Amino acid sequence: VDLFPTELWARLSARLFRRATPGNLGYGDPAGYPLLREAIAAYLGESRGIRCDPGQVLIVAGSQQGFDIACRVLLDPGDSVWVEEPGYLGTRGALLAAGARIVPVPVDGEGLDVAAGINQQSMARMASVTPAHQYPLGSVMSLPRRLALLEWAGRSGAWIVEDDYDSEFRYSGRPLMTLRGLDQEGRVVYLGTFSKVLLPSLRLGYLVVPPGLVDTFLAARALSDDSPPFLSQAVTAEFMAEGHFARHIRRMRAAYADRRAAMLEGARRDLRGIMELPPDETGLQLVGWLAGGLDELNACREAAESGIDMRPLSAYRLLPSDRPGVLLGYAAFSPRDIRDALRRLGEALRGALRRS
Amino acid sequence: VDLFPTELWARLSARLFRRATPGNLGYGDPAGYPLLREAIAAYLGESRGIRCDPGQVLIVAGSQQGFDIACRVLLDPGDSVWVEEPGYLGTRGALLAAGARIVPVPVDGEGLDVAAGINQQSMARMASVTPAHQYPLGSVMSLPRRLALLEWAGRSGAWIVEDDYDSEFRYSGRPLMTLRGLDQEGRVVYLGTFSKVLLPSLRLGYLVVPPGLVDTFLAARALSDDSPPFLSQAVTAEFMAEGHFARHIRRMRAAYADRRAAMLEGARRDLRGIMELPPDETGLQLVGWLAGGLDELNACREAAESGIDMRPLSAYRLLPSDRPGVLLGYAAFSPRDIRDALRRLGEALRGALRRS
Numbered sequence: 001v002d003l004f005p006t007e008l009w010a011r012l013s014a015r016l017f018r019r020a021t022p023g024n025l026g027y028g029d030p031a032g033y034p035l036l037r038e039a040i041a042a043y044l045g046e047s048r049g050i051r052c053d054p055g056q057v058l059i060v061a062g063s064q065q066g067f068d069i070a071c072r073v074l075l076d077p078g079d080s081v082w083v084e085e086p087g088y089l090g091t092r093g094a095l096l097a098a099g100a101r102i103v104p105v106p107v108d109g110e111g112l113d114v115a116a117g118i119n120q121q122s123m124a125r126m127a128s129v130t131p132a133h134q135y136p137l138g139s140v141m142s143l144p145r146r147l148a149l150l151e152w153a154g155r156s157g158a159w160i161v162e163d164d165y166d167s168e169f170r171y172s173g174r175p176l177m178t179l180r181g182l183d184q185e186g187r188v189v190y191l192g193t194f195s196k197v198l199l200p201s202l203r204l205g206y207l208v209v210p211p212g213l214v215d216t217f218l219a220a221r222a223l224s225d226d227s228p229p230f231l232s233q234a235v236t237a238e239f240m241a242e243g244h245f246a247r248h249i250r251r252m253r254a255a256y257a258d259r260r261a262a263m264l265e266g267a268r269r270d271l272r273g274i275m276e277l278p279p280d281e282t283g284l285q286l287v288g289w290l291a292g293g294l295d296e297l298n299a300c301r302e303a304a305e306s307g308i309d310m311r312p313l314s315a316y317r318l319l320p321s322d323r324p325g326v327l328l329g330y331a332a333f334s335p336r337d338i339r340d341a342l343r344r345l346g347e348a349l350r351g352a353l354r355r356s
Numbered sequence: 357v358d359l360f361p362t363e364l365w366a367r368l369s370a371r372l373f374r375r376a377t378p379g380n381l382g383y384g385d386p387a388g389y390p391l392l393r394e395a396i397a398a399y400l401g402e403s404r405g406i407r408c409d410p411g412q413v414l415i416v417a418g419s420q421q422g423f424d425i426a427c428r429v430l431l432d433p434g435d436s437v438w439v440e441e442p443g444y445l446g447t448r449g450a451l452l453a454a455g456a457r458i459v460p461v462p463v464d465g466e467g468l469d470v471a472a473g474i475n476q477q478s479m480a481r482m483a484s485v486t487p488a489h490q491y492p493l494g495s496v497m498s499l500p501r502r503l504a505l506l507e508w509a510g511r512s513g514a515w516i517v518e519d520d521y522d523s524e525f526r527y528s529g530r531p532l533m534t535l536r537g538l539d540q541e542g543r544v545v546y547l548g549t550f551s552k553v554l555l556p557s558l559r560l561g562y563l564v565v566p567p568g569l570v571d572t573f574l575a576a577r578a579l580s581d582d583s584p585p586f587l588s589q590a591v592t593a594e595f596m597a598e599g600h601f602a603r604h605i606r607r608m609r610a611a612y613a614d615r616r617a618a619m620l621e622g623a624r625r626d627l628r629g630i631m632e633l634p635p636d637e638t639g640l641q642l643v644g645w646l647a648g649g650l651d652e653l654n655a656c657r658e659a660a661e662s663g664i665d666m667r668p669l670s671a672y673r674l675l676p677s678d679r680p681g682v683l684l685g686y687a688a689f690s691p692r693d694i695r696d697a698l699r700r701l702g703e704a705l706r707g708a709l710r711r712s
Contacts, residue, residue: 013369014369025556064578064579065580093575094579201383201585204585223424
C-alpha cells in the first residue's frame with residue numbers, strides 16, 4: 001500500500017469521472033467495463049501466456065467473489081472438491097455454502113499431489129489450486145504435476161479453479177505456463193486479482209472462463225451482484241492502457257525483492273537453529289519451519305508479545321501435521337523494519353526455547 | 357444520471373483518495389466503511405423513522421447482493437418464501453439458488469395481501485416486500501397490512517425483507533412508517549440502495565440487520581465478497597456528511613416531480629381511451645392499464661417501433677392475469693421528451709387499435 005501511486009490514481013479518477021457518459025454511470029455491463037476486459041486479456045496474453053478473448057474475462061469484486069461464483073456454477077450439493085492441504089481456508093465457506101464435500105489433498109515441493117488426490121477421490125468435480133505459488137507453502141507446481149492435473153480433469157470431466165493471486169511477484173527465473181495456458185479442453189477457470197498488485201480496497205478481480213460457460217457464469221453473477229463500480233474499473237483500465245500498471249509492477253517487484261532479501265538475510269543471522277526459511281522465488285510471504293522443538297502456537301504467541309504478527313501453519317490446515325511452521329508476510333514492511341523485527345523475533349524465540 | 361453532480365463528485369474523490377490512510381487502502385472492515393455506516397444510520401433516523409445503531413448497518417454492493425446475502429443467511433433449502441405478484445423478478449434467482457419454494461402472493465391497492473399469503477402458505481419462512489412503493493404496481497402498503505405482516509412474522513418466526521428501493525422519491529403527503537421502524541421483535545431486514553438516488557454505477561447499497569443477526573450476516577457476506585471499494589464508500593459518506601446528499605435528493609425530487617407531471621398530463625391528452633395511468637405519489641415509473649382491447653405484448657411492440665421502451669406487466673408476473681398493463685419509466689427523460697414520446701405512443705397505439 002505504501003508504494004501505491006495515490007496522486008496519479010486520484011488524478012485519473014477525477015479525469016475519468018468528469019469524462020464519464022450517462023451509459024458509464026448507469027447500470028453497467030454485468031460482465032464488466034469493456035475496456036478493462038480488453039486490458040486484462042492483453043495483459044494475460046503478454047505476461048501469463050494466456051490467450052483469451054475479452055469476452056471470456058468477467059470482472060468481479062475480488063478473488064473471493066470469483067471463487068464463490070465458480071462454486072455456484074460448477075458444483076452441485078454433494079460434489080467432492082480437492083483443496084490444497086495446507087491451503088487458503090477462505091475458499092472453505094464458499095465450498096460449504098455450495099454443499100460441497102471438501103477433500104484435503106497434500107501439497108509438497110511440487111505443489112498439489114495429483115496422484116494422492118486421485119487415490120483419495122478420483123471422481124471429484126473440482127480442484128482448487130494455487131499453482132504459481134502455493135498458498136501458504138510457496139511451492140511452484142511442477143510441469144509434470146500440471147499436466148497430470150489437466151489430464152485427470154479432462155478424463156473425469158472435472159473443473160480446475162486456478163487462483164493466480166500473486167503471480168506478478170516473481171523475483172528470478174521464468175514462470176511456468178499457467179494451467180489455463182496449458183489447458184486444451186476448456187477445464188480451467190482462471191482467477192486473478194488486483195488486490196495484491198494494486199490495492200485490496202479497490203475490490204477488483206477477474207475470472208477467465210472457458211468459452212462455453214460465459215453465459216452461465218454471467219447468470220450466476222447476476223444472482224448476487226452486478227459489475228463493480230464504474231470508476232474503479234475505468235481507472236484500472238486507463239492505468240493499464242497508459243503503461244502505469246507495468247511500471248508499477250516493476251517498482252513493486254524491486255521493492256519486494258529488497259524486502260525478501262532482508263528477510264532471508266535477517267533469518268540467517270538471527271533465527272539460526274530456531275527457524276528455517278527456505279528461499280522462494282515468488283510471492284509476498286515466506287514459510288518458516290520451526291526447529292529445536294518449538295511449538296507453532298507458542299512461537300506465534302511469543303512473536304505477538306514482541307509486536308510481530310506471524311501465523312501458525314495450522315491455521316491453513318484441515319488435517320494434523322507433525323512439522324511445525326509459521327507464515328511470515330514481509331510485503332508491507334521496509335527492509336529496516338524487517339531486520340529489526342527478525343532481531344526481536346530471534347530473541348523472543350530463543351528465550352522461549354530456554355524456558356521450555 | 358443527467359442530474360448527478362459529476363464535478364463535485366470527482367473533486368471529492370480526488371480529495372479523499374489523497375487523504376486516504378494505508379488502513380483505508382488495505383482490506384477494509386467487511387461490514388463497510390465506518391463513517392458511511394454512521395451517515396446511513398443518521399439518515400435513516402431522520403428520513404425513514406428507523407432507529408438503528410451503525411453496527412447494524414452493513415454496506416453491500418447494491419440491493420441485489422443484499423438480498424442474496426439475506427437469502428443465504430435466512431433460508432434453508434425447501435423453505436417457502438412469499439413474493440409479491442406481480443413483483444420484481446430479480447429476486448427470483450437468489451431465492452432459487454437458496455433452494456427456496458417461491459409463493460406468489462397477490463398485490464392490490466394496499467400492497468401485499470397478507471391474508472391471502474397466510475391462506476396460501478402460513479408457514480413461509482420469509483416475505484420479500486416493497487411496502488413504500490410496490491414494484492411494479494406502485495401501491496403503498498397500508499398501515500393495517502403492515503401491522504398484519506409484522507404480526508404474522510412475529511407469530512410464525514418468519515423474516516421480512518423490506519426493500520425500500522426508491523422511497524426518497526415521494527412527491528406529496530407523508531410516508532408511512534417503514535416495517536423496520538414498526539418492528540418490535542427484530543423480524544425485519546431492511547434493504548436500501550444508492551443506485552436510484554445517486555448512481556447505479558456506484559454499486560452501493562446497505563442492509564439494516566436485526567441486532568442478533570449481525571455476525572451471521574457478516575459471515576455470509578465474507579463467503580462471496582468483502583466490503584465495496586473504499587473510494588465509493590468514502591465519497592458517499594462525505595457527500596452525506598457535508599449535506600450534499602439532502603440537497604441532491606431535493607433537486608432530483610423536484611425534477612422527477614416535473615417529469616411525472618408531464619407524464620400524467622401527456623397521458624390525459626394523448627392516451628385517453630387507450631391507456632389509464634393512475635397517479636401515484638412516489639417512485640420513478642408509472643403503470644399504464646391498457647384499455648380498448650389492446651394486448652400487452654402488441655402494445656410494447658408498437659411502442660418499440662416508435663422508439664419507446666415500455667415493459668409489459670407480464671414480465672413481472674409468475675401467474676397469468678386478465679388485466680393488461682405496462683410499466684413506463686420516466687425518470688431519465690426531460691418533460692419535453694416525455695411529451696413527445698407520449699404523443700408518438702398515442703398515435704402508434706391508436707393505429708394498432710384501428711388495425712386490430
